[in-house]
Amino acid sequence: AQSVTQPDIHITVSEGASLELRCNYSYGATPYLFWYVQSPGQGLQLLLKYFSGDTLVQGIKGFEAEFKRSQSSFNLRKPSVHWSDAAEYFCAAARSGNTGKLIFGQGTTLQVKP
Amino acid sequence: DAGVIQSPRHEVTEMGQEVTLRCKPISGHNSLFWYRQTMMRGLELLIYFNNNVPIDDSGMPEDRFSAKMPNASFSTLKIQPSEPRDSAVYFCASSRPAEGYHSYGYTFGSGTRLTVV
Numbered sequence: 001a002q003s004v005t006q007p008d009i010h011i012t013v014s015e016g017a018s019l020e021l022r023c024n025y026s027y028g029a030t031p032y033l034f035w036y037v038q039s040p041g042q043g044l045q046l047l048l049k050y051f052s053g054d055t056l057v058q059g060i061k062g063f064e065a066e067f068k069r070s071q072s073s074f075n076l077r078k079p080s081v082h083w084s085d086a087a088e089y090f091c092a093a094a095r096s097g098n099t100g101k102l103i104f105g106q107g108t109t110l111q112v113k114p
Numbered sequence: 115d116a117g118v119i120q121s122p123r124h125e126v127t128e129m130g131q132e133v134t135l136r137c138k139p140i141s142g143h144n145s146l147f148w149y150r151q152t153m154m155r156g157l158e159l160l161i162y163f164n165n166n167v168p169i170d171d172s173g174m175p176e177d178r179f180s181a182k183m184p185n186a187s188f189s190t191l192k193i194q195p196s197e198p199r200d201s202a203v204y205f206c207a208s209s210r211p212a213e214g215y216h217s218y219g220y221t222f223g224s225g226t227r228l229t230v231v
Contacts, residue, residue, distance in 0.1 A: 042224060102159065
């Protein structure tokens with residue numbers, strides 16, 4: 001069955017420290033991959049997406065993600081975290097880019113310490 | 115671009131009552147998705163439409179739930195009768211046709227927080 005796994009439910013980092021959020025997927029073929037961020041009481045905002053080509057993708061707010069086919073992973077990174085980055089982060093995958101089911105991981109809550 | 119618009123933002127209703135959630139997708143987007151978010155189950159896809167036609171409703175929990183998309187600019191999700199376990203945040207999302215292999219992703223609305231008492 002198709003699935004997306006985010007192994008870390010909750011992560012705490014200090015402001016200014018680097019961040020990596022993990023995401024693994026299980027699909028028959030390489031899916032389209034996405035990272036979304038959700039602030040409390042808000043909807044989901046697209047950070048970045050991957051569908052082919054360069055395996056390192058840049059997104060908004062200084063985030064980047066690296067696709068590794070051999071590890072079935074699409075980890076999200078940021079070199080220096082800001083307090084405003086505290087939110088919940090969701091990795092998601094779809095078989096096609098716009099018409100297929102978008103399946104979400106369980107989410108990782110990021111807390112930023114001053 | 116006003117984004118995906120959902121109404122109401124909050125809904126409190128009594129068990130047994132009918133609830134209707136509304137969604138206006140982004141103009142030009144041809145796919146529309148309804149999701150439900152709960153602490154226990156995370157984000158679940160309930161149903162999605164492509165060009166106003168329901169493609170996959172396998173995520174709809176039971177017959178109490180129904181969704182329609184009468185035209186390209188409007189969709190409803192109805193729960194009748196509502197139950198306390200339906201309490202959740204319901205999100206609508208839309209997407210535009212891909213251009214070649216380029217995908218634009220899915221744009222989400224701000225959600226409707228439903229509380230059934």
